[in-house]
Amino acid sequence: MLYRIPERTARPRRYLMCRPTHFTVEYAINPWMDPAQPTDTALAVQQWERLYALYQQLGHTVELIDPVPGLPDMVYTANGATVIDGRVLVANFRHPERAGESDAHQAWFEAGGYREVRRAEQVNEGEGDHLVAGRRVLAGSGFRTDPAAHAEARDLFGLQVLTLALVDPRFY
Helix, strand or coil: CCCCCCCCCCCCCEEEECCCCCCCCCCCCCCCCCCCCCCCHHHHHHHHHHHHHHHHHCCCEEEECCCCCCCHHHHCHHHHEEEECCEEEECECCCHHHCHHHHHHHHHHHHCCCCEEEECCCCECHHHCEEEECCEEEEEECCCCCCHHHHHHHHHHCCEEEEEECCCCCCC
16 A cells, blocks of 8 residues: 655744854753854854745745843744744743743743743743644653643643653753
8 A cells, every 4th residue: 555645735934033143152051062162153143144034035934033142042942932822831941041031032922912921930941842743732851841841831722732751862
């Protein structure tokens, strides 16, 4: 029996991006970060500009959050919140180096007119650990997000949240 691959239809999406003006690696909070390895902020900005332009050329809406000095990881905007149907669960970062990002994301979403914006009480890293899959959320835990955060997401979004225990700190 042959399996037929369903045809996919491209659709415009909405993205939040943060220009990597302050991007660097000053600390290590995961296995991929090594402050001894030099970073090239100018190259990061150049690559970011190409991606930003490509998203727009493909018909996507790209909104921007202003970079904040001292928050070099803010470029990873997926970590700032989980957004479903106009409701926003703003991240509560495990590492103090990223904690200031929560304030910036909360202010941005509140100014953006979202239906409900709530700051997480439990430790979670937004869509970095909450993957929206249809009417379910696949929720990682173990290195960044606390399993208790999954109930918080379920209560806000009214969706089934499936807990996935992460076992390798390189894959979160």
